Amino acid sequence: MSSHPVVALTSPSSWALVEDKFSPFAKETLAKLITFVQEECIPAARVAHAQLPTEYERRWKTVIPIIEELKVKAKKLGLWNLFLSKAHYPEYGVPLTNLEYAVMAEVLGRGGHMASEAVNCAAPDTGNMEVLARYGSAEQKKKWLVPLLNGEIRSSFSMTERFVASSDATNIRTSIRREGNEIVINGHKWWISGAGDIRNRLHLVMGKSDASNPDTHAQQSIVIVPSDAPGVKIIRPMTVFGYDDAPEGHCEVIYENVRVPLSNLVLGWGKGFEIIQGRLGPGRIHHCMRSIGMAQMALDLMIQRVTDPTRKTFGKYLFEHGTVVADIAQSRAEIEGARLLVYSAALQIDKFKAKGALKEIGIAKFVVPSMALQVVDRAIQAFGAEGVSQDQFLASAWAGLRTLRLADGPDAVHIQQIGQRELKRAAALTKQAAETKKKENLLMEKNGFKAQL
Amino acid sequence: MSSHPVVALTSPSSWALVEDKFSPFAKETLAKLITFVQEECIPAARVAHAQLPTEYERRWKTVIPIIEELKVKAKKLGLWNLFLSKAHYPEYGVPLTNLEYAVMAEVLGRGGHMASEAVNCAAPDTGNMEVLARYGSAEQKKKWLVPLLNGEIRSSFSMTERFVASSDATNIRTSIRREGNEIVINGHKWWISGAGDIRNRLHLVMGKSDASNPDTHAQQSIVIVPSDAPGVKIIRPMTVFGYDDAPEGHCEVIYENVRVPLSNLVLGWGKGFEIIQGRLGPGRIHHCMRSIGMAQMALDLMIQRVTDPTRKTFGKYLFEHGTVVADIAQSRAEIEGARLLVYSAALQIDKFKAKGALKEIGIAKFVVPSMALQVVDRAIQAFGAEGVSQDQFLASAWAGLRTLRLADGPDAVHIQQIGQRELKRAAALTKQAAETKKKENLLMEKNGFKAQL
Amino acid sequence: MSSHPVVALTSPSSWALVEDKFSPFAKETLAKLITFVQEECIPAARVAHAQLPTEYERRWKTVIPIIEELKVKAKKLGLWNLFLSKAHYPEYGVPLTNLEYAVMAEVLGRGGHMASEAVNCAAPDTGNMEVLARYGSAEQKKKWLVPLLNGEIRSSFSMTERFVASSDATNIRTSIRREGNEIVINGHKWWISGAGDIRNRLHLVMGKSDASNPDTHAQQSIVIVPSDAPGVKIIRPMTVFGYDDAPEGHCEVIYENVRVPLSNLVLGWGKGFEIIQGRLGPGRIHHCMRSIGMAQMALDLMIQRVTDPTRKTFGKYLFEHGTVVADIAQSRAEIEGARLLVYSAALQIDKFKAKGALKEIGIAKFVVPSMALQVVDRAIQAFGAEGVSQDQFLASAWAGLRTLRLADGPDAVHIQQIGQRELKRAAALTKQAAETKKKENLLMEKNGFKAQL
């Protein structure tokens, strides 16, 4: 394994910690994936960029040819839907554990958004496929899941709302109501990733079907809305810093009296909250590992830049500055620690499902993006103005990573939740401390000293 | 003074520290400026944005009408060229000290790039006007300076080079050579701010006219190049975190056998380094104060956001979270400390010119952008996804501030220079320590103890 | 002024900002103080240390002779009770503003605890003198204040309680009750600074005289308790890290049925809270400026250490390492910014009394100790193991500074209060934003665009 370029170049020691938990199939797949990303995806990035028109209108009508070519290659290589664990989805899944896929997700992160799409492991499709595979009806699976698994169509998850603090899902206002054999949807969403893509065929829309239910977690339902249903209005793409992320986009979307058949309800009335709970755990780990891949890539670029023999300032090469060397050491250490935290969370999911790994997932969720942002920021600084420009992947990587501190719950929410979970250890700790105190006092008296209160 | 909205709302205490250093004229001008920015510029921002086309080609052919209207108003109010201190430029300047203008520059920072342009105080024109006012020939002044002072044309300062570590100016490769009565310029620059603007009429181009001069600081010259001279090729605008900053842009520019008359040489052959040295000090302070204005604006927005009564998550308003309150307190303290550092540097320039204030300017240069980035980042976090989008000024402010850690010397260069300057205190400190030691030993012996080595 | 050693060596620019706010008397006093601290106090530190026995019992029975000698000299020079502003205490005070004394307090900080004591400006006596000067009866002043002002006796302020979260003063449990013509005090305090000193003559004890008063801020009273009153039991000195701070100490003290005459009540029944409120503002500023003096001293020592020609590791002098230079630059900038924040707060007190300067005082209170700890920590790192030892002032300075993040309200309390104060700006900001929005919409319509909600 250590002969594979990425692993050998980066962290043999973290690999040593998990190697014996990898199946032969996983090792082989990882090796193929490393080669595919390095040899095929990374060199294709500039072409993909060139194939995206600068003209505004045409940007949103483009299917980038080279990505479609990569998809064909990946499928042939068996590098497809790797995110979908057979253990949880026996019918569709790939025999990989969460830990095994986590290591692969870092490799995908090195290849940017494109590599993930090439192997059909790109958000938000991944989460949507999980939802449909777990909760979809036979008809829903046939109609939506199969083409998604085949990479023929794309999809959106439509949850975040404008004018609403929707990081708390109980605040959602979109209305989903039954009218005869139909469901009528009205709502104002934004940041709907992928909604600008002409390949998009469906939105999984979260809304309130029973707003007065005293159980605030039973008010929500999720409905499949075809992208071309009358009343689905794509208002505009939101920009992330200055990026519009065409041709997929993160769009403002209004659902105005959109009507779908009853059979488009997912799982059942009032099951919206349950569905999103199940959707989140592993997806967060994937995001984290891709982020680590991006951080590692940034560090690798930084190392190349500071050793570039043509870059000498004030009589010194960049790598001769102690502060530059320190930045590199810090970055290495931070990436390493974060990587191990995510491995640990992934293993925890494998052992106890997402529910039994909430603390580990939460820690990874708030630690990794901040870490990666810092590493990328240092790399930007090493590159000078070029670092903030379109000529390096650093600035767009930074922008993408920055949204991860907000998406799927802002840092503060996760930090508070982890803190609350830690606080649950208080009772056991206090009990133990009382026992220790008792023993301590016995020992004090036995040794001729006064016991304490 | 304390009745003026901005000052009253923000920091009466920092105002107290400098109020008695303000002339009546400066106080009056500040008051007018606060009103102008608050009442005219800030409300015009959305119109300006709407007046900039989304279509790519047209973006670069636009003069935004509302900014031109604001310029007319500002000139009438006497809010014009405030950056140009009469003390240093008796012919053209305004009777304001650097400290007085520094306070005003914060106000301009609240109004974004637009407010600075409205009062003809926008970079890079400001620095260029200083260069021409100080070093220009009578002809150069008439032809270039006067229309710049009138806000009729715009300009670029063309220094940074592609493929070169040009933060060290001695690395510059652009060639400037005399051929008869002409000067011929060949070079490859990028990040030339304002070069995309159709109102741009001149580039001040820095290049090497005497590359083999043993004095590496006498190799450079600066030449005025008309923007429409044959051979001036605008290659493309560079983007800053996805922003193209149209219609001005930061462009890649190739000068290919560009020919200008000898009279376009500024100051003299080999004087390039001397010119840029003089150009930098006060301009850095202006950048800093605008950055502080942006940070203060971000904090003000954050305060509004977290007290928005419609934003409640998990049963609490945002301002009820202790971590949010702490973020606000930290931001306030950091802005305050940074503001005072820049005031102090500005006063130092007033007292001892830029040369006598290098340490203070350098400290401001590396402290302020990082501080402002942190404050803006916290505000982004409070705004959620909206914070990174086109609907708030935060993301574009962040991107602009991020470049300040690179432009005009990366942080590390300034930090090393400040450190070196501090180290010069070593000799005096060591001498004093030796005297103290001597006295200490005398006292020890006098009191019956053994003296030390 | 700039010829005075400390100011000239450290920060001419921050001096420039306040010089014109100094009276001639203040300038002269500052000059004398700088000389006194530099020439007399600093060289005496080692003698003082040598005069303190290592033997445990004797440590607590010592009056350090050299400090008494310094007191005599200081008094002769008119360097005495400088903390007590004539503006607020016309009868006893010195004609110095808070700002003027703030600058002097930094100088005292360079001289360690000893310099403050030498000029009779040492806590907790300073705060106690203020209390007695402001609220004491004629008899109390004669008996306690006058000898304190003369430096003949010392005192304690007895507030913090063991087993109680006494950073919230309403939690205090010590009972103070009237019995006939006497007051009876029972309580368990700790961290009573100065209580170990054999010169200590009085404790100002805070307790509850009316625990059932519905106004929780009217339950407390303060009583003067002579140190030798029966029932005053000094249990032990608390250590700060490993320091016992003999001969003064921070002691655990039990008051067991201590009886004092009614005339020992300060100000009146139920006035305890009012008294401590008045006691805190300027004292916090003094602490801050002494901390800045210590930070500056640490930086000065660090500069000497890293330029020590005998210290070369791995082929380089310490000052040749970029990270060392960066540490020095950062320290310089941080000290400078913090110093200006405290100047600003001191000026605010001069203008609007402590009550009108709560935000500025609070900012200084939480910013300065953390800043100083960081600077001292860097200096320790530069000194290697010697830095944590008894051979440098750094470790003990660190320990003392660390307590300032806890004493007088932990950081978090001040941060939350500053945040809350900032949040009060929300209403005005929101109002202004609404007006801006209105103007913006008018402008949008006027220019042919659609107005927004």
Next chain:
Amino acid sequence: MSSHPVVALTSPSSWALVEDKFSPFAKETLAKLITFVQEECIPAARVAHAQLPTEYERRWKTVIPIIEELKVKAKKLGLWNLFLSKAHYPEYGVPLTNLEYAVMAEVLGRGGHMASEAVNCAAPDTGNMEVLARYGSAEQKKKWLVPLLNGEIRSSFSMTERFVASSDATNIRTSIRREGNEIVINGHKWWISGAGDIRNRLHLVMGKSDASNPDTHAQQSIVIVPSDAPGVKIIRPMTVFGYDDAPEGHCEVIYENVRVPLSNLVLGWGKGFEIIQGRLGPGRIHHCMRSIGMAQMALDLMIQRVTDPTRKTFGKYLFEHGTVVADIAQSRAEIEGARLLVYSAALQIDKFKAKGALKEIGIAKFVVPSMALQVVDRAIQAFGAEGVSQDQFLASAWAGLRTLRLADGPDAVHIQQIGQRELKRAAALTKQAAETKKKENLLMEKNGFKAQL
């Protein structure tokens, strides 16, 4: 395993990552050790403290009885010399890997210095036993190693010198020279841990035996000096933030014409450098894991403190403050990440010896102490003044951890070395980048775009 108290209470997920790498013996030993530390060592701490006299002279003549009792118990339980890996020391060692012992060292860290001593795993004896086991002659082993292994005597490692930048071992000045059948030692050392202990029998003294050898790493030798040899002068104990760490102490020691037989030379002339190289790797990991144990203990205490129902301030329990909860979450995440880094380094040592794990060891060395200091500092803040006092282990833990940023190479040295090692990846990365570029250009041309330089 998860039923064991410490592991169950702290980090089941990091345990999951390494559990399958533990032998049955290691699991059993870990379980016994957890019980021993929790049930025997921790409750004995207060007795140990009480058994140490406050009187200065007697402190240094004490053997603390309860520790000797614990040693007897530990030996019976087979919890003895666990640090000495049988794989490397077949004759004396215990069949534990470095990874297995690393997990145990965290447990020891919870029990403070005492627990390590109780199981005969306390520094500096551990490193000295490794040296003697690896390099000692049969006679040296019999005379010194055996009683050390039995816990009958103690020892010092005498390397650091006063007045010398001895973090660079080539700077050492102590002279070691042969005179006939004797070796004569002259030198001035300090920070010699354990030299104050009356059980101390030997110093391993590093000095220069061949100062003019052109190979600067062959100038040093190491000699065994009996503590009671004539000329060994213990000058004074150094203090660490006020702590003297009696009865062991970190002493200033002068060797004045100390004479020992030739047979006391370790390994051979000029082998000093080689010996210290071998001594360092695993010992650093042990320090790290004990530090993690201390950090975890601090977090556990903090959790108890902030949930203490008697601690309510300003109407809220401490755990109800969002900033407190955030501190706990951050601490948890930081401990977790650091723990995994050290596991990873320990595993690397097991796989490739210390030499093959230098990067991982170095990262752990500079990451862990800073992390632990931060966690302990937060706990101190939660405890208020009590946190800096003798009543909690926090302040002394902080002081001990602080020295780890200096001992055995200051942070900066390790950071620079890690950075340098990372930079060695530059060549491979640059080669790979060139290949990618080539492929990229082929793809560009194939797709009809222009290739780049």
